[in-house]
Amino acid sequence: MLAVQHLTKVFAGGKGIHDITFDVQPGEVFGFLGPNGAGKSTTIRHIMGFMKPEQGSCTIKGMDTWKSRERVQQLVGYLPGEIAFFEGMTGKGFLDFMADMKHLKDHSRRQELIGRFQFDDRTPIRKMSKGMKQKVGIVAAFMHRPEVIILDEPTSGLDPLMQRLFIELVLEEKERGTTFLMSSHSFPEIERTCDRAAIIKDGKLVGVKNMHELRTMQRKWIDITFADADSAVKFSASGLDIQNTNRSRVVVAVQGGDYPAVLKELAKYPVVNLEIAAQNLEDIFMDYYDAGKEAAK
Numbered sequence: 001m002l003a004v005q006h007l008t009k010v011f012a013g014g015k016g017i018h019d020i021t022f023d024v025q026p027g028e029v030f031g032f033l034g035p036n037g038a039g040k041s042t043t044i045r046h047i048m049g050f051m052k053p054e055q056g057s058c059t060i061k062g063m064d065t066w067k068s069r070e071r072v073q074q075l076v077g078y079l080p081g082e083i084a085f086f087e088g089m090t091g092k093g094f095l096d097f098m099a100d101m102k103h104l105k106d107h108s109r110r111q112e113l114i115g116r117f118q119f120d121d122r123t124p125i126r127k128m129s130k131g132m133k134q135k136v137g138i139v140a141a142f143m144h145r146p147e148v149i150i151l152d153e154p155t156s157g158l159d160p161l162m163q164r165l166f167i168e169l170v171l172e173e174k175e176r177g178t179t180f181l182m183s184s185h186s187f188p189e190i191e192r193t194c195d196r197a198a199i200i201k202d203g204k205l206v207g208v209k210n211m212h213e214l215r216t217m218q219r220k221w222i223d224i225t226f227a228d229a230d231s232a233v234k235f236s237a238s239g240l241d242i243q244n245t246n247r248s249r250v251v252v253a254v255q256g257g258d259y260p261a262v263l264k265e266l267a268k269y270p271v272v273n274l275e276i277a278a279q280n281l282e283d284i285f286m287d288y289y290d291a292g293k294e295a296a297k
C-alpha cells in the first residue's frame with residue numbers, strides 16, 4: 001500500500017535522512033518512533049509529496065508520491081506536525097477549504113467527529129489552543145474516510161481524555177481496513193494502536209518490530225501465596241522458572257504465554273493469592289533498539 005525505498009535527503013547542515021526503506025501493508029497501522037530531530041517529519045513530508053527525494057522514492061498504491069503528488073494529497077488523510085492556517089480563518093473555514101480540496105460533499109462524518117472531539121468550529125484558529133488546533137487537524141485528516149491516513153505526532157497537545165478518544169478512532173478505522181502511518185514520541189500510543197513500528201534515529205532506520213511478536217516476548221511474573229510452606233517447597237521443585245521463594249510465597253516467571261504448565265502444577269496445591277506483573281513492553285522495545293544500535297556500529 002505504501003512503500004519507502006532508499007529515501008535519502010541531506011540538508012545543508014548535514015542533517016537529514018539516509019537510506020530509509022520500509023513498507024506498510026494494506027490495513028496495517030505502522031508506527032514511526034524516534035526522538036526529536038530524528039527525521040520522522042522529513043520522511044513523512046516526502047511520503048506526502050511535499051519534498052522531492054534526493055535519492056530513492058516513496059509510493060502509495062503504486063503511485064510515485066512526488067510525481068503524482070496532487071493525486072496523493074487528495075487521496076490521503078494527512079495531519080501535519082504543525083498545521084498551517086490562513087490568517088483570520090475559523091476552524092469551519094479551514095475544514096470547508098479542506099473539504100473542497102478533497103471534493104467532499106457529505107459533511108455528516110465531519111460533524112460527527114467535531115461532536116466527538118468537542119470543539120467549537122466557529123472559533124478563529126489564531127485564538128485556539130494547541131490542543132484545539134490539533135483537533136481541527138484530526139477532523140480534517142479523517143473526515144473524508146480516506147484509505148490511507150498519515151499522522152505526524154497526532155496526540156501532541158491533546159489531554160489524556162482526548163488522546164484516548166483519538167486511539168479509539170484509530171482502532172475503529174483500522175477495523176474498517178484503513179491503512180495508517182503515524183509518528184510519535186509516545187511508546188504507549190504506538191503500543192496500543194500499531195501492528196508494526198519502526199525506530200528512527202539520527203536520520204537512520206534502526207529497526208522495524210512487529211508489536212504482536214513483541215508481546216509474545218513479554219515476560220510475566222506470577223507471585224503466588226500458598227496456604228502452607230510445604231506446598232511452596234513442592235511447587236518450587238517442579239522444574240518451572242522459579243525466581244524467588246519466601247516461606248509460603250513463590251514467584252514464577254512465564255514467557256510467551258506458556259501458562260498451562262504453571263496452571264497444571266498450581267492446581268495440585270492450595271493457593272490463597274495470585275498477583276501477576278508484566279515486563280514493560282517499552283523495555284523490550286528499547287532493548288531491541290539498543291541491540292540495533294550495537295549492530296549498526
Ligand SMILES: Nc1ncnc2c1ncn2[C@@H]1O[C@H](COP(=O)(O)OP(=O)(O)OP(=O)(O)O)[C@@H](O)[C@H]1O
Pocket residue numbers: 011012013015016034035036037038039040041042043081
Ligand atoms: N528544511 C530544513 N533545513 C535544514 N535542516 C532541516 C530541515 N528540515 C529538517 N531539518 C533537520 O533535519 C533533522 C530531522 O528533522 P525532522 O523534523 O524530520 O525530525 P523529527 O523526527 O520529525 O523531529 P520532531 O520529533 O522534533 O518533530 C533535524 O535535525 C532538523 O533540524
